[in-house]
Amino acid sequence: MKARVTIMLKQGVLDPQGKAIEHALTALDFDGVNEARQGKIIELELTETDQAKATAQVTDMCEKLLANTVIERYDIELMD
């Protein structure tokens, strides 16, 4: 089973990477971008086949390692 974890900074947390992208897009004459925010995505290939167990396992990984829950929020998506 494949799991996709999307980690974004929480609303209100300053996102310098996103700001840098905004400035770079403006410098390249791309208008019409009001805001850019950057996050990360982690794709995991799991041996677990049970959906509920896989979700629990990945949630545990996010809490302990993958995300900094003080400033980041995460979403877990399971694929087949």
Add this chain to the structure above:
Amino acid sequence: MKARVTIMLKQGVLDPQGKAIEHALTALDFDGVNEARQGKIIELELTETDQAKATAQVTDMCEKLLANTVIERYDIELMD
């Protein structure tokens, strides 16, 4: 309109961040992870309201700035 760009390393390109995550998960006694790959996600808030034009604009941004198309592939997803 909101656009979400997902950028991942192409298959076959070495992913040191993914490897580091694999090792860290193993060190924390998380078994059953065969592979981990890390990518980035960029959320853009666009003023453009036409779907086709927005897709064309974001594709152009990816080709020129957001993705390194030699080693990375990107997916564009539009929301509302």
